[in-house]
Amino acid sequence: MPRHRFPALHSWKISYAKAKQVQQELFPLVELRDGLHKVNKVAGVDVGFEDKNTVARAAVVILSYPALQTVETTLARRKVQFPYIPGYLSFREIPPILAALSKVEQLPDVILCDGQGYAHPRRFGLACHLGVITGIPSIGVAKTRLVGEHAAVPNRKGAWTPLLDKGETIGAALRTRRDVKPVYVSVGHKLCLTTAIEIVMVCCTNYRLPETTRAAHSLASRSKPSGARSIRPVSSPGC
């Protein structure tokens, strides 16, 4: 039984050309000003795939903030109905994410997404799309770059340089730890870049990626159906 209902801003059964149109139509709804009062809970969302990419598993992990203790987790499985096309990731991952998010008891104050937010060709990446649909402030934290360029990032924890595209700052290349590659942070919805960076840094304790992302990723990838995937297959039956 879904505890939350999110508005259907558009159909998910659309072509790639129509998807581009949806991004352009929803872009104006993105709010770039801080709309945060007090952050008590942050959520990490991630999606994994099985059956030759025909089924998607979305995981939502809610952590207390800034203590980062697990408050609750939810999972959802959905048939995949949109291919992975750079620039259109949200159309592939949001359906299962909404299914998992609707099961949560108490919605988070902020959502950290696995992918870009504003740092997108049309400034409407996964984090923006999810934020506009849910109305929840969101942040995009990607492991690699989609668009934009940036100067070298100083090798110090917390250091960052602006990610630029067509003369505009679209995000930040952030060094979450010393001696690791930077991650790409961009705003999703209802907050500004500096606030996003602050929150991401608080969520990064001992690893390159924020705890929210790590928790959601491990939940999404180890929860295979029938629980038969965590067992290592035997290679030589005759021993």
Next chain:
DNA sequence: GCGACAG
């Protein structure tokens, strides 16, 4: 036409 290209 030739590269680039979140997960």
Next chain:
DNA sequence: ATCTTGTCGC
């Protein structure tokens, strides 16, 4: 994303 063993380093 996913398929996969070992291996280098703290």
